[in-house]
Amino acid sequence: MNSVTTPSSNQPSIAQQENGEHNHHHEHHNCCNHHQDVVDVSPTVVEQSIVNGKPILVNYAEKYVKHVDCECCADAGFEGPEKRLEVDFRPKKSDLPAYQEYLSHHNDANSSEEEETANPNYYNLMNISDETWQSMLDLACCRILSKKENEHFSCYVLSESSLFVFRRKIVIKTCGTTTLLGILKRMKEIADSQGLEAELVIYSRKNFVFPHRQPHPHSSFEEELRYLTEEYPGGEGHVVGSVLSDHWYLYICDMQGVDDQIRKDPDQTLEVLMHDLDPEVMKQFMEASRKDRPTGMTIEQQSGIDKLLPGSEIDSFEFDPCGYSMNGLLGKCYWTIHITPEDHCSFVSFETNVKSSKVQYYSELIERVVHTFRPGRFTVTLFADDHWDIRHEDHTLHRTPSTDDHTTLLDKESFQIHNSNLLKTYNAFTNLALGDEYKLKSKTFYEFTGGYNLTFTNFAKIVNN
Amino acid sequence: MNSVTTPSSNQPSIAQQENGEHNHHHEHHNCCNHHQDVVDVSPTVVEQSIVNGKPILVNYAEKYVKHVDCECCADAGFEGPEKRLEVDFRPKKSDLPAYQEYLSHHNDANSSEEEETANPNYYNLMNISDETWQSMLDLACCRILSKKENEHFSCYVLSESSLFVFRRKIVIKTCGTTTLLGILKRMKEIADSQGLEAELVIYSRKNFVFPHRQPHPHSSFEEELRYLTEEYPGGEGHVVGSVLSDHWYLYICDMQGVDDQIRKDPDQTLEVLMHDLDPEVMKQFMEASRKDRPTGMTIEQQSGIDKLLPGSEIDSFEFDPCGYSMNGLLGKCYWTIHITPEDHCSFVSFETNVKSSKVQYYSELIERVVHTFRPGRFTVTLFADDHWDIRHEDHTLHRTPSTDDHTTLLDKESFQIHNSNLLKTYNAFTNLALGDEYKLKSKTFYEFTGGYNLTFTNFAKIVNN
Numbered sequence: 001m002n003s004v005t006t007p008s009s010n011q012p013s014i015a016q017q018e019n020g021e022h023n024h025h026h027e028h029h030n031c032c033n034h035h036q037d038v039v040d041v042s043p044t045v046v047e048q049s050i051v052n053g054k055p056i057l058v059n060y061a062e063k064y065v066k067h068v069d070c071e072c073c074a075d076a077g078f079e080g081p082e083k084r085l086e087v088d089f090r091p092k093k094s095d096l097p098a099y100q101e102y103l104s105h106h107n108d109a110n111s112s113e114e115e116e117t118a119n120p121n122y123y124n125l126m127n128i129s130d131e132t133w134q135s136m137l138d139l140a141c142c143r144i145l146s147k148k149e150n151e152h153f154s155c156y157v158l159s160e161s162s163l164f165v166f167r168r169k170i171v172i173k174t175c176g177t178t179t180l181l182g183i184l185k186r187m188k189e190i191a192d193s194q195g196l197e198a199e200l201v202i203y204s205r206k207n208f209v210f211p212h213r214q215p216h217p218h219s220s221f222e223e224e225l226r227y228l229t230e231e232y233p234g235g236e237g238h239v240v241g242s243v244l245s246d247h248w249y250l251y252i253c254d255m256q257g258v259d260d261q262i263r264k265d266p267d268q269t270l271e272v273l274m275h276d277l278d279p280e281v282m283k284q285f286m287e288a289s290r291k292d293r294p295t296g297m298t299i300e301q302q303s304g305i306d307k308l309l310p311g312s313e314i315d316s317f318e319f320d321p322c323g324y325s326m327n328g329l330l331g332k333c334y335w336t337i338h339i340t341p342e343d344h345c346s347f348v349s350f351e352t353n354v355k356s357s358k359v360q361y362y363s364e365l366i367e368r369v370v371h372t373f374r375p376g377r378f379t380v381t382l383f384a385d386d387h388w389d390i391r392h393e394d395h396t397l398h399r400t401p402s403t404d405d406h407t408t409l410l411d412k413e414s415f416q417i418h419n420s421n422l423l424k425t426y427n428a429f430t431n432l433a434l435g436d437e438y439k440l441k442s443k444t445f446y447e448f449t450g451g452y453n454l455t456f457t458n459f460a461k462i463v464n465n
Numbered sequence: 466m467n468s469v470t471t472p473s474s475n476q477p478s479i480a481q482q483e484n485g486e487h488n489h490h491h492e493h494h495n496c497c498n499h500h501q502d503v504v505d506v507s508p509t510v511v512e513q514s515i516v517n518g519k520p521i522l523v524n525y526a527e528k529y530v531k532h533v534d535c536e537c538c539a540d541a542g543f544e545g546p547e548k549r550l551e552v553d554f555r556p557k558k559s560d561l562p563a564y565q566e567y568l569s570h571h572n573d574a575n576s577s578e579e580e581e582t583a584n585p586n587y588y589n590l591m592n593i594s595d596e597t598w599q600s601m602l603d604l605a606c607c608r609i610l611s612k613k614e615n616e617h618f619s620c621y622v623l624s625e626s627s628l629f630v631f632r633r634k635i636v637i638k639t640c641g642t643t644t645l646l647g648i649l650k651r652m653k654e655i656a657d658s659q660g661l662e663a664e665l666v667i668y669s670r671k672n673f674v675f676p677h678r679q680p681h682p683h684s685s686f687e688e689e690l691r692y693l694t695e696e697y698p699g700g701e702g703h704v705v706g707s708v709l710s711d712h713w714y715l716y717i718c719d720m721q722g723v724d725d726q727i728r729k730d731p732d733q734t735l736e737v738l739m740h741d742l743d744p745e746v747m748k749q750f751m752e753a754s755r756k757d758r759p760t761g762m763t764i765e766q767q768s769g770i771d772k773l774l775p776g777s778e779i780d781s782f783e784f785d786p787c788g789y790s791m792n793g794l795l796g797k798c799y800w801t802i803h804i805t806p807e808d809h810c811s812f813v814s815f816e817t818n819v820k821s822s823k824v825q826y827y828s829e830l831i832e833r834v835v836h837t838f839r840p841g842r843f844t845v846t847l848f849a850d851d852h853w854d855i856r857h858e859d860h861t862l863h864r865t866p867s868t869d870d871h872t873t874l875l876d877k878e879s880f881q882i883h884n885s886n887l888l889k890t891y892n893a894f895t896n897l898a899l900g901d902e903y904k905l906k907s908k909t910f911y912e913f914t915g916g917y918n919l920t921f922t923n924f925a926k927i928v929n930n
Contacts, residue, residue, distance in 0.1 A: 225708070225709065229709070235709070236707035236709060236710065237707055237708045238704075238706075238707055239704040242701035242702055242703055243703070243704065244690065244694070244700070244701060245701070440914075441914060442912065442913060442914065443911070444910065444912070445910040445911075446909050446910075447907065447908040448907055449905075449907065
């Protein structure tokens, strides 16, 4: 599989032409679940179809959902901010030989995760068929539009956002009024069929733009927590950032016991969640302006998306009447962008787990993203799983008391910290070179037991009067 | 005024003997506002009375509240965790000469706040009479039991917790089912009578043990925010810590414009909020065990409270049938402890703004507090107002990129930080010498524009099976 940029075709969706069917992303009459009668969503019919010249899976579950017109939907906006679920799996503890091999393998400093090749057809989510994933996605009310894969992971462009499947990890984000948490039970069954069980569950989302339009179980964070703790009890639920402005919800449930601590590669997820984008930039992602694009130029080339992480393979989809989704593959790293371009509810999300030498600093990557999309305000989250436990932090800090009796307690209690892991993520994007364009509004840093930490920041464009 | 420890008398409250009246703190039939008919809370009758040998103010507003017995109150517990409000005041901007004098005074590096003596009878909340404060406290449904003052502040022990009045600052915390936010309008009027207006408003509280028993406007954080933003709009509302375990609510509204930035002394508030305390320690704060106390020994000497911040003047109150409150005065610094000793809902709060050379580190003070009360779990919050703006942080960090191409992005982006203000509060109590007794559960660090920052940590006792 080559690794050059291979953007999607700019032609209208063949599936739409052939089937007279629209893709979900920006069907506005589907925005308000309060006025939707679910008649029957099963059985699901899965058919092979062609979209953007590629064979894809299409199901017709949504045909069983009867849309009822209502006043509030007439000028409704699309819910861009995605619900996001990441689950790390391990061989089931009840499957003792496999579990012990897993532990000893990960505790052997000379072995790499990739080398673990016993049972290649088991303990591996990449063995799961597209049809089976679609049966799970049906429960979230979205469907597969496109697929790409390399040796490290498979990725799917969905009618609402994206799904990434690694050997023992799933990352799925779905926007609009999808019911992401509806997949929990089915996901358990699918993992179970590969001898796997969840080790770490992370659910997160930004505050919704139109929260009253969200269906069960997404009508509130409390409702989501009830659903999550029923399947995966014992986690922590956090509201990150001011509840009166841009904020972010997080549920993290770590099922790894202290005795099960295993060596893993450091892992991190960077998200840039942008609102109020420059209409000139957004225009490129509307059907109406597609005809103005120079012949032979892709939307990625036109918009500058192809320059964000050069050398990536790109799988993208342009929605009618507007909207855009893409998945990028760069070795072990993925990146994904989802665009809601409508002026009254514009939103762009950028996400990546990149940690290669492709970018020199996160700050520089964030700068490129922000300058490509020109948001009015944006939130950056960096969740890092470096397996460094806060309980050990006293070994990394060196207390250097002041000898001046007149200083304050806080002055006395300053520390010298040298490249401490503690501060890795906290400082990862403090030096954003955004000039006088943007202002840092607030910043929060979380440490969780198990070595996870989170940095959350809000930025706003500086308005010159 | 001397500064030696002068604990309260151990005798039963004289007010109770004389008036046949109980103090509020642990009257359990008052716990459930759902079953309370407020008949008429005005007009307030204020009378002079004697409690613990000291003249105090007693009002009878609560006599107008008719208590209705109900089943759920029969074995109800007391709500120990306090609502806390801190307001910093300045001369009103509309009073331009006074406001400009205030600005120039605070921007003159050679002047101290204490020296500002123009208009000694104005712009000073310490001029306000006890009767006027009681008229404000009536709206929170609590009353003054005792008062002490020094040249820097006055402090009041209340029927539910404490009130501190500085020249231009109020700190008030009230526990139980008091209606603290009911005072906002009256507090504005009182400040206005001294030519003052609010410059910074901070409301905070721990999650309630019995949230369903709280009256309007404290039945939820959302309701509290509606009330707060109506009087002081434009602030930030944060939920700090996991909503599924011990957490803390914060509203912060900074009305100081960028152009009004003035030089102020660094200020910080440390709170240690303790649950599930050792019953042997709590027994000391119950009426039944008072008779076992050696003659001549105070409750502070018996419990070790007198050793927490030696040299303080102490004003304390023992409640019937149980409970304890104290205020400590130590020059410019205050400290305050409130104890709910009942086994099924035990809670102790410790708070101080101490920054003198009386304690070497916050960690050592926290250790003393924790070893004095022996909680099963506790939360430490440190809110620091050092007027250091996050917008300037890029001047304090020195990016030192790694030259190793194989390191991760986060490794590359490590920083060397030398005694940065940024980390003052974050590291203020990472080195708690709690041995193998307690485990750090989670840790969060917030930065707010205006130079405020907050560190929040949860600890739990390690249970050895």
